Amino acid sequence: MTSYPRWTLRTEHTSYTVRLSPDGPWAELDAWGPLGVEDGPSALDWSHRTHFVTPADAAPAEYLPYGLRPFTGSELVAARPGQDRGSWWDFDSAEEGEGSLRLTFTDDVLGLRTVLCYETVPGTDVILRWTELTSTQELRLERLDSAAVNIPVTGAARLTYLTGQWSQEFWRTQLDLSRGTFTMGSLQGAPGHGYAPWLAVQDGEAEAAYGIALEWSGNWHITAEAEPGGSVRVRAGRVPHEGVVHLTPGDTLTTPRLACAFSPDGLDGLSRVWHRYERHLAGERLNRPRKVLYNSWEATGFDVDAAGQLELAKLAADIGAELFVVDDGWFTGRGDDTGGLGDWYPDPAAFPQGFGPFVEDIRALGLDFGLWVEPEAVSPTSRLYAEHPEWVYRIEGRPARLVRNQLLLDLGRTDVQDFVIGTLDRLLGAYDISYLKWDMNRPPTERGRPGHGPADLDAEHVAGYLRVLDHLRAAHPDVTVEGCAGGGGRIEHATIARTDVVWPSDNTAPLDRLSVQHGFLHAHAPHVMSSWVTDAPGILDPRPRSLAFRFVNAICGVLGIGADLRAWTPQERAEAAEWIARYKRVRDVVHRGEARLLGTPDDSTCGVQYDLDDRTVVAALGTGRLDGAPLLPGRPDRLRLRDLEPAAHYRDTATGTTYSGAHLLHYGLPFAWSAGHDAELVVLIRQ
Template structure:
């Protein structure tokens, strides 16, 4: 029997084993991998000989305060009223449940109790981790990470993460880290466009090396930091970043950090993506099985020029090609002729809807379409009635100028009265009009973030709590309404939002090849059923090569299909082609949204795609990104996409062409595609015979 307590949390295919360290009062990771990996000497074991650092600095510790771990990075930095920084704790017991574990540590001198919390998610390979703090006197928490995980590597680590900017989010980026520190994050009040709060770690032995992943469930400021440590290990720390630089903890108060989801797959990055997909299907709960309807959004057709007659013309065209939902974007409310006014006064513009907004909604619904509306409830225009009546509701710093971003200010959603206003506004709209779909946008990060005369406050956490309170209210009070999450594109995509919305908007960039790269990165971390994607006429921003309408549709069908083009400018032939693609999408969307997804190649390859498998059907979205092979003028052969996870002995029939393939053929040679200038994408549906 081991002299030190040891606990193993089991997920569907993996185990996560923690033990109390023989070297001090802390918990450390003993094993993390497939079932049974914990039986044998730990791959994270270290020599126990340290020079110029302490044993705690070299240990694969799960969580340690500055004080015990002074040199190589601590998850907790706490200070008492005297300003002395550091905590030295003692183990105070373990509590096991059927799916979880709680390890408590106390520092009697400082007056702080810290509990490391673990919870497995049934039906997934996810271990959730977070930390709870309870103070017996006033404390200042200068660092309060959620968790740390240690990954063994042999010759350095390959880090995979998602980077970008507005209109270029979710770019899959890789870095080899042999020694030193890598960090990423956001202090924009949302996860931001530059980095997603998601990281994968592998050994550098190859793309298919076992993959470890973390994702932070937090809608505000955050960081993820990876440190390549002496002895061959990478330690990843993650948590929120307080706007004020520290959080005050009052006597008797409890503070809980955001949850860090930890994932493992023996099948490399592609396998890890399916772990995240399965987890997000779990987050969607019963809403997962509600069909994501084909939407039409009028923004790219009309911009702010919203008026009933033009919108109804678009709605009729959308219904004619098979759309199921019509969404009116920005510009529908009073004072919104452009982006300089109107925000906060959420009433339909009577000049735009002379017969009444309810009549307009009824006319749209009479076409057989559901109805949706765009809102940006966190923003306010300086000239609006709301700002005139409640200037104190915006973030501001006394004596400092208010900086306009996109001609607007940001409401302090951490205030209960502001939350109540937003809830009442959304309730009024949803109770007054037959609205089936709500697109929540956020286009303005906080800049002068203050709340005068309020005393010490944790503004970032309070805004996140207010945002989630409103979303929770929408889910409870309006369960039939589909909610889309958006923040200038993909600026607020993380698990707290995904758990409370039905779809998210990865980017405002809908150009075909640009969007392909965005979606390729997005699907590494997030599931197809939450990925809203539109077909538009937008030209490329970063890759301007033209692509066919078929390419745009097949690309958009990899998630939740929408259309945003000006259908009035499309020819009858284009509308007919669109109707055909929409009909095909409706036949396979259950496979796309509920099946197992596999990424086939990358956008850097001449041919790439996504494979979806469910209930004996395999759907392959194939896209040509590169040059043609010259056929038939010069000898050439079809491009091929090798499929995965099929039964080699089974036979698979292409439902469109009638061609039958063996599983072995599809695994070894792949599906053939003869690309041409007019044929640069295809959707293949295979049925197992």
Template sequence: MTSHQRWTLRTQHTSYTVRLSPDGPWAELDAWGPHGVETGPSALDWSHRTHFITPADAAPAEYLPHGIRPFTGADLVASRPGHERGTWWTFEEADPDEHSLKLTFTDDLLGLRTTLCYATVPGTDVLHRWTELTCTGDEELRLERLDSAAVNVPVTAGARLTYLSGQWSQEFQRTQLHLTRGTFTIGSTQGVPGHAYAPWLAVQDAAAPPDAPAPTYGVALEWPGNWHITTEAEPGAAVRVRAGRVPHEGAVHLAPGDTLTTPRLACAFSADGLDGLSRVWHHYERHLAGERLHRTRKVLYNSWEATGFDVDAADQLQLAKTAADLGVELFVVDDGWFTGRADDTGGLGDWYPDPEAFPQGFDRFVADVRALGLDFGLWVEPEAVSPGSRLHAEHPDWIYRIDGRPARLVRNQLLLDLGRTDVQEFVIATLDRLLTDHDIGYLKWDMNRPPTERGRPDAGPADHLDLDAGHVAGYLRVLDHLRHAHPAVTIEGCAGGGGRIDHATLARTDVVWPSDNTAPLDRLRIQYGFLHAHAPHTMSSWVTDAPGVFDPRPRSLAFRFVTALCGVLGVGADLRAWTGEQRTEAAEWIARYKRVRDVVHHGEVRLLGTPDDATCAVQYDAEDGRRVVVAAFSTGRLDGAPLVPGRAVRLRLRGLDPAATYRDTATATTYSGAHLLHYGLPCAWSADHDAELVVLTRQ
């Protein structure tokens, strides 16, 4: 349905309707929800009577500048040099089609054309929104705020916000709060999305039952740099979320004739609560993967926790042989393989294999690993440089720094200015050389420090730097080059754990590393939050011997394997220290994982309970409905005593056909779908049995 005043965009299961406001020159949200929701009076309608605010401040506006919206949150703040801030635009034209919409507004006095852009993502329930800003005058414009979009959510009792918070080694903690009035902001100024918050937010009516099917709205910002997501509970009980990037310099200058395109904001809706919204995001990230989705993600072994910086070909090969015997398919050498890297004080930037570590040659070592039937991978940190490296000595101007100020070391290293074209060319040439000269099938890209003294000394005041956007553009350019020039190479994204995970990165990598914390109960909680926002085929997870950091209670090797196989399974423990029994058990778990990883990576995911419950699980339903995989965990008492003596804990499954029959081949037990939905799957926990992987086959 389209007209000159109202347009509806349809995704797979949802509708998004925009209208031109009768009160002024702006677009408003009319309806957002399941198909058909646009038929009837808008739930976002308002009285049109205002006191001490303007109609624009009260309206459910899609995007408004300071000037028209002077009191509540404006999405754009622009000015000409020497003039007051403010934009007063008029509607110019609409450009709709079946899958997209563009609404253009102009301010001739300021010299600005603003185009609000909408596009549905085929086969998903995600709508992209972004804004194009063009300087149409003779003077440059100063943009102090340049958000991508704003979304409005109808609520009755305030909003329940769900977001992912944390810190290094404790990322993706699912956190909730009620917002009835005021402003709540999350974001990062660390040059990456950061460990403290993910650029993701879900909004529900606070009156809806927690963790139950209820209308749920979500946004995620596609930007691996500085960002914010701000939620404002505005007058009249309206809740409005706006999001965008945050310029490092505080403003962006737009020259006459130039157009700036903001990052895309992905908007999603599900009527099935947070669990349903997670599946919308999972489908979307499978769309982002394209043909790479169907590439088998191999079981890897990473040698970091076994050897650290002490990389020696003989020791690495011993680990590789042991890993191959377990059924591992990929061997990755982490930090410490290159010259000058005896510890974290040197070597970064000089990316050549250390001849002392590989006395018979690096290529001979790689060939020996591959002769074991293993693929080979390597860790790199392309944006980092050590002060004592040859690269730093030859190109000190490539480093972020401010003249007259000390260069601060973080993790004993500095950061390259990846916004520079010459730095990008160096990184591209370096990675091309490594991937062309050596038989490398897997690349782990890490980043272990944020930019601190973020300046470019050889730039003048007239250059009007936008360093954050420049770094992001350089990072994405290098990843795009790798995807084009080395399409067979699997790429893992990492930034000291989960510091740089967003849709721009996920569209260009195969897996990401959610956290450096691999302790069992800590990791379970990290992965629980991660799966709310991201798909399991992107989630790299290792089995290690790491003790708990935040929850030190011990758990079995089985618990560690079941946790890790909820995504892309890896092993990172020192296998030389494992007993024969542990290796045998590990080989059995790896074999079990291989039999179900297609369901884990491509199936419908349901989160059963939370890590705060004594029992929780992740359920994966095969695309064809023939198999159901349940990864179940005991997170409660360690003495093995059941909650009710003599009775197993029951996990109620979801989404099954109640009339169908499901068989657990491991125990030869048959259940009806109705039984599993009503009573649940029995889990008989004990002190020696704290996790299980159950595979049900539909008969």
């Protein structure tokens, strides 16, 4: 029997085995799962039955071009200009390294060299995959996915993904796919509010979960196909705005990285794999405490002036905030959303003593200072637009459409990138700013660059965006950067790797935000989840919740306050100060510990458990009806904890009550909710 080469990549707890197919010049998945899963016959073996399809169409291929795989979905569609589409390649070589693999295929007729790249991420169960495409001829690429992922199933595949719209981002959604195709994505020049570039796949209701996440800040798609024979094949990659990418001889195009993860412990276990990966992306910056911020937007809107901001800053400092952020409205011409963008100079009327002395006054209160910017946007009435109308996306002879009364700069242009870098350098150099909130509120519409010929505009904008973020990292390493795009419109691993926190949603209403954060934490880590306490009433769920509920919910990530503190009573400010002090005592556990999602927002009690060393922190939230509960006999709600040591004992630091691990695992923590008590933060110490 002929032996075909196999390669196995191993992570901390999983292995991923690829082999050359016995039926053609391609690589296919042999095994993926817990360590040792590769020892035995492949669960993806389709036994060479290919009636009415080609062997390539039936194979669990890692990546195949149209031509070799004509029927069931290919990852690469390439052609020479004016010629028929298709590639028929041959295997060239394999290069195996420590935790890496490169498989090379060549098509000498077409003039294309394709390298499938694999890399494990130390300390995680994530494998990164991407593809490098090098041309020796003029080529058109109509599809250029990053990778395909094959998952064996015995019945319908359970897909879990994160959906929504503005103010409803990251809602966990599930679909059972027995046959057919499921696809999601964005053509908005950013991941968008509708879908996150993240997908989990399970074999029906089986516990084991496979996940993928695309590292790309522009247009994208993820497509899952339930194929005949019991497998799901997921393709993912960027989507060129122009529908095609042109390569000239000698060009190499590198696709976005696709992170692939596996956990035997279901969606909750898979979430911890992603959390560990994002802690890896943070590197040493994870050890810098995420400071408690106060943001003035919801208190003042565009009505920004030094006296009003200082009044808020003093109140914020009194309750324990560590950082004061002035949001939109601080710069010239920004009395409302019709002007000012692009002219990034403090408004002298708002800061009559100068912006520098204002910043110094904020810092004299013991607060760091932060500023909101939207550097990709420009107002048609701005001086910048008058001087450089050619810098905006536009199509010759067509009207420029306003979205939110603004246009979008072509950040793919080097001169625009240099302007943005120069603007941020000027602000950060002139004033003692330690925090930048980068917002993006306007997707590209008339996306053209007249007079410059064919261009890969989407990829060039992403490259420009990442170049600016990389510059901020290198030139201003002490500045904390928050990523925002009208809420959660641009959250993926390329952004998370270059920012410190991200803003999941503009919706800060208590129960609405709970659903947003529950979905968010499936894909992303607590240390990147900026979450505010505000006065916002429920947009989707108007049931009132206490100040305690709003604080405990926000403590599940990076705590901020966005309420109008001037309207709070002294008692409310005192309660807020206590919650902030409690948060500071446990934020290292929340941000660096292992997080476990306990229940869902649909349950009467849900929460998040965080474990680090000998400490367990539980953020518990009562989501059910509160009226009448004390009038009828019944027991307290209980929240069962997970993965504790059954024989160990755990002491509640607030009440002194001691529980066995077995008790907490079997019965759970008790909570007697009422109208005045609908949330709690419990800290347990293992004895």
